Amino acid sequence: MSPAGGAAALDVAITAKDHHRAGGPPLRALENLRLVLPMGAAGAVVGPSGCGKTTLLRLIAGLDRDFTGRITLPAHGRLGMAFQEPRLLPWRNIQDNVAIAAPEATSQEVAALLDELGLSEHATHFPGELSLGLARRAALARALAVKPDLLLLDEPLVSLDAALARELRDRIAALIDERRITTLIVTHDLGEAIALADKIFLLSPRPAHVLATLDVPAPRKLPRADAEALQAQALETLASARRSAQK
Numbered sequence: 294m295s296p297a298g299g300a301a302a303l304d305v306a307i308t309a310k311d312h313h314r315a316g317g318p319p320l321r322a323l324e325n326l327r328l329v330l331p332m333g334a335a336g337a338v339v340g341p342s343g344c345g346k347t348t349l350l351r352l353i354a355g356l357d358r359d360f361t362g363r364i365t366l367p368a369h370g371r372l373g374m375a376f377q378e379p380r381l382l383p384w385r386n387i388q389d390n391v392a393i394a395a396p397e398a399t400s401q402e403v404a405a406l407l408d409e410l411g412l413s414e415h416a417t418h419f420p421g422e423l424s425l426g427l428a429r430r431a432a433l434a435r436a437l438a439v440k441p442d443l444l445l446l447d448e449p450l451v452s453l454d455a456a457l458a459r460e461l462r463d464r465i466a467a468l469i470d471e472r473r474i475t476t477l478i479v480t481h482d483l484g485e486a487i488a489l490a491d492k493i494f495l496l497s498p499r500p501a502h503v504l505a506t507l508d509v510p511a512p513r514k515l516p517r518a519d520a521e522a523l524q525a526q527a528l529e530t531l532a533s534a535r536r537s538a539q540k
Contacts, residue, residue: 303330303353303443303475307362309500310348322348323360324500330492332367333473335512337486340496341531346479347377349501350447353477366443367475373441377448379432381420387431388416395438403438410434410464426457430464437468444476450485462488466513483524487515495527497534505530 307326311319322345330336338346351357353364354374366372381390392403407413410430420428429449436444449465450458466489469476480486486493493507507527509515515523 301332301367302365303328303336303367303477304363304365305329305349305353307349307352307360307364309362310345310352310360312348321500323352324502326362326496326502328494328503328506330475330477332475334491335469335476335478335489336492336494337478337480337490338494338496339480339483339486339527339531340501341498341535342481344496344499345501346481346496347447349496350374350445350477350479353443354445368442371439371442372445373436373439373443373474374445375429375432375436375447375449377451379420379425379428381428381431381435383420386417386419387412387423387434390420390431391435391438394435395440398438398440406434406438409468424457426453426461429453429461433465433468437472437474441474444474446476446478448480449478450480450482458485465489470513483527484520487520487523487527489513493527495530495534504534 305326305328307323309321310323312322313319326349338349340346352360354372385393388403388407391406392398407416410433412427412430412434415423415427423431450462453461462485469489478489487509490509491512493509495504495507497504507523509523510519
């Protein structure tokens with residue numbers, strides 16, 4: 294069933310998702326996967342490499358409709374998405390990249406959003422003139438400009454050095470707290486998930502399903518000792534799933 298809007302929560306129930314291959318049997322990517330993310334909450338999907346995290350995000354975004362199950366989007370179902378690669382239009386400056394994505398936004402709203410993400414001085418720069426960190430911020434601004442009911446972030450901090458990743462992570466955390474947009478983040482980094490999310494969905498090896506849902510106490514304000522304890526719990530859950538898959 295195709296994604297449809299109208300509910301308060303993001304509600305995902307995927308019975309099966311197969312990747313079809315030439316000259317071979319289908320590869321089952323997702324199976325009996327269920328997750329529910331309340332309105333205004335931030336969720337993080339964490340799992341082993343190649344387990345289907347990005348596939349799941351593409352299904353939720355409606356970029357791939359070849360699956361069995363149902364996906365219900367929150368509110369009116371307006372989506373904003375930032376991909377692993379920024380995917381900015383190289384022939385347009387940053388201000389235009391954001392404005393094109395949200396034609397209903399005023400120039401003042403676009404300028405305010407760029408300012409919020411520390412991009413004001415780069416508004417007239419082109420994507421090729423930006424560092425990866427700045428390009429990621431521009432992609433996030435473009436996703437937010439549409440005033441989404443659901444924000445999807447695919448590995449937003451991947452390939453950034455530690456300082457840049459920490460800076461962008463803090464900006465995303467502030468936006469989540471200020472705007473209360475239902476947000477789903479795909480990441481391979483448990484520390485990142487704990488720092489950003491209200492709920493963490495731990496995925497099994499392929500075919501992926503949700504092994505456990507962990508609630509983060511004091512989201513985005515968790516003391517280090519508590520964050521380390523939660524990370525240890527998550528790591529043990531993932532390790533146990535790996536051991537079971539190898540039997």
